[in-house]
Amino acid sequence: MADSQIEEIKNKLNVLDxxxxxxxxxxxxxxYRGVCPFxxxxxxxxxxxxxxxxxxxxxCGKGSSIFDFVMAIExxxxxxxxxxxxxxxxxxxxRENPQLRTERARLHEIxxxxxxxxxxxxxxxxxxxxxxxxxxxxxxxxxxxxxxxxYSPDTWNSLTDFxxxxxxxxxxxxxxxxxIQKEDNKGDSYDRFRGRIMFPIFDLNSAVVGFGGRIFKxxxxxxxxxxxxxxxxxDKSNVLYGLNNAKLTVRKLNQCVVTEGYTDVIMCHQAGxxxxxxxxxxxxxxQHLNILKRYSENLxxxxxxxxxxxxxxxxxxxxxxxxxxxxxxxxxxxxxxxKADPADVxxxxxxxxQESLANAKIIMDYYxxxxxxxxxxxxxxxxxxxxxxxxxxxxxxxxxxxxxHWVQKLAQMLGVxxxxxxxxxxxxxxxxxxxxxxxxxxEPKSEEKSSSIEGRRKIIEEKVASLILKNPDYVKLIGxxxxxxxxxxxxxxxxxxxxxIDLPENQLEAQENKKDFKKMFESASGDDSDFKNFIAxxxxxxxxxxxxxxxxxxxxxxxxxKNIELKDKLxxxxxxxxxxxxxxxxxxxxxxxxxxxxxTKQL
Numbered sequence: 001m002a003d004s005q006i007e008e009i010k011n012k013l014n015v016l017d018x019x020x021x022x023x024x025x026x027x028x029x030x031x032y033r034g035v036c037p038f039x040x041x042x043x044x045x046x047x048x049x050x051x052x053x054x055x056x057x058x059x060c061g062k063g064s065s066i067f068d069f070v071m072a073i074e075x076x077x078x079x080x081x082x083x084x085x086x087x088x089x090x091x092x093x094x095r096e097n098p099q100l101r102t103e104r105a106r107l108h109e110i111x112x113x114x115x116x117x118x119x120x121x122x123x124x125x126x127x128x129x130x131x132x133x134x135x136x137x138x139x140x141x142x143x144x145x146x147x148x149x150x151y152s153p154d155t156w157n158s159l160t161d162f163x164x165x166x167x168x169x170x171x172x173x174x175x176x177x178x179x180i181q182k183e184d185n186k187g188d189s190y191d192r193f194r195g196r197i198m199f200p201i202f203d204l205n206s207a208v209v210g211f212g213g214r215i216f217k218x219x220x221x222x223x224x225x226x227x228x229x230x231x232x233x234x235d236k237s238n239v240l241y242g243l244n245n246a247k248l249t250v251r252k253l254n255q256c257v258v259t260e261g262y263t264d265v266i267m268c269h270q271a272g273x274x275x276x277x278x279x280x281x282x283x284x285x286x287q288h289l290n291i292l293k294r295y296s297e298n299l300x301x302x303x304x305x306x307x308x309x310x311x312x313x314x315x316x317x318x319x320x321x322x323x324x325x326x327x328x329x330x331x332x333x334x335x336x337x338x339k340a341d342p343a344d345v346x347x348x349x350x351x352x353x354q355e356s357l358a359n360a361k362i363i364m365d366y367y368x369x370x371x372x373x374x375x376x377x378x379x380x381x382x383x384x385x386x387x388x389x390x391x392x393x394x395x396x397x398x399x400x401x402x403x404x405h406w407v408q409k410l411a412q413m414l415g416v417x418x419x420x421x422x423x424x425x426x427x428x429x430x431x432x433x434x435x436x437x438x439x440x441x442x443e444p445k446s447e448e449k450s451s452s453i454e455g456r457r458k459i460i461e462e463k464v465a466s467l468i469l470k471n472p473d474y475v476k477l478i479g480x481x482x483x484x485x486x487x488x489x490x491x492x493x494x495x496x497x498x499x500x501i502d503l504p505e506n507q508l509e510a511q512e513n514k515k516d517f518k519k520m521f522e523s524a525s526g527d528d529s530d531f532k533n534f535i536a537x538x539x540x541x542x543x544x545x546x547x548x549x550x551x552x553x554x555x556x557x558x559x560x561x562k563n564i565e566l567k568d569k570l571x572x573x574x575x576x577x578x579x580x581x582x583x584x585x586x587x588x589x590x591x592x593x594x595x596x597x598x599x600t601k602q603l
């Protein structure tokens with residue numbers, strides 16, 4: 001690939017547009033920040049610099065060009081990242097370079113050709129009947145075209161023969177998930193999808209990675225839907241149907257509606273609800289949630305769920321709750337009494353769906369209402385069953401103040417004391433509370449949470465240190481009341497630096513370290529090799545994210561440190577309030593509540 005084409009792609013694409021397609025970014029000065037997609041964090045340490053056309057994360061240390069970003073987030077090599085970005089830039093790559101035709105690239109070509117083949121079948125015969133069926137369901141011709149819905153002929157090898165005729169190998173077609181190899185003849189295969197309405201599944205760049213095939217007319221088929229198996233391009237646990245078309249609206253509205261079916265998504269988008277996706281025939285997974293968190297932490301779920309059961313759907317919802325998502329559940333569709341899918345509701349009247357979205361219940365209200373409707377709160381047995389449903393949901397809440405609210409509510413509704421509820425809550429094990437997570441290890445222990453807070457504090461300290469490394473005079477921005485927010489090591493260094501800077505100019509010139517503040521940082525860091533490496537890396541490569549408006553960044557970092565300190569104090573006061581309430585010390589409770597409210601206003 002000629003360097004000229006790489007430069008052409010760089011010139012036509014803006015780093016902000018490319019990364020903004022994957023990560024929710026907010027403006028801060030002349031730069032943008034967001035939550036890093038490459039490691040777990042709650043506070044953003046990922047920066048994008050439009051002026052430098054670069055990105056960098058101060059949490060995990062990753063950063064570079066748009067090519068490196070796409071390689072990392074898509075999990076691909078450079079040739080595939082080049083293909084993705086060339087498509088975005090509208091640059092036609094030269095095909096003569098064989099390195100560009102990687103296995104992934106060939107499979108992408110095969111899947112796109114297959115999609116065109118299926119689309120072509122809707123022009124006549126049974127394929128036309130399939131399209132008419134979709135139109136009868138309420139899907140317009142425009143939507144059929146937009147979502148590239150097609151039809152697979154009810155024959156054994158029509159697609160395979162077509163692709164072989166285009167120069168692709170049978171084993172490649174099998175690897176793409178479009179054909180199944182015969183057990184009795186390894187050199188032969190047959191089409192996986194036959195006589196089905198075909199819904200192509202797209203990645204975030206709108207490239208076809210797989211298909212979902214819906215039964216049509218066959219009498220002897222048992223599966224209503226069959227999907228592409230796992231391939232090097234398609235993993236159902238890592239793909240959300242429709243997110244390629246929904247991501248911008250999800251970010252704009254700061255809300256994502258998750259349904260169960262392909263037609264649900266198509267009908268929602270067609271009716272103007274373009275922040276809708278589907279989980280592609282599987283429950284929500286950790287990978288799904290990690291992707292969704294790039295765009296919004298607010299989910300509205302249109303799932304069937306038995307609150308007292310142990311379904312995969314419920315486990316996925318539990319995992320989302322444990323990961324800190326704000327979740328709402330669509331419980332009913334207006335006055336419709338019969339069971340219906342979102343697609344059916346929208347076909348009947350889009351306003352009903354709009355009202356359903358507006359009336360979606362907060363997940364905790366949903367658990368409470370469902371449990372109290374299902375079980376008798378008067379009988380001991382009923383109280384016990386209600387507790388089985390509601391207590392694990394309370395346990396999953398990350399915020400202790402919020403948890404305390406629901407403990408009080410449950411105690412009042414059951415007519416028992418809060419102490420009883422707290423005793424039962426303590427009995428619930430972490431693996432029960434986070435049932436449905438990919439691993440019990442996902443439940444953060446108290447010491448891990450504390451470590452996470454300290455880790456965040458350390459990251460911000462390092463940001464402040466990096467800014468002062470660029471301009472030592474910024475140490476003067478740290479007020480006396482802010483100095484105690486830093487660790488003893490950093491605080492000691494800052495105080496030393498202040499004394500040096502305050503010396504008269506002629507004395508300052510005599511200081512050995514005046515031209516090498518890095519030495520002073522290393523001296524302050526002692527044996528902390530991580531901190532030394534961080535400073536060394538900044539000194540060598542420069543800090544693109546903070547090139548300008550550093551003073552604004554400095555003030556923001558100090559504000560974040562104050563918030564961390566305040567939140568820590570609020571959690572301690574919240575625990576003290578509970579203890580005072582348990583001992584019946586009302587005066588102490590009032591005193592603590594006043595202190596809590598006073599601190600809250602400072603956040």
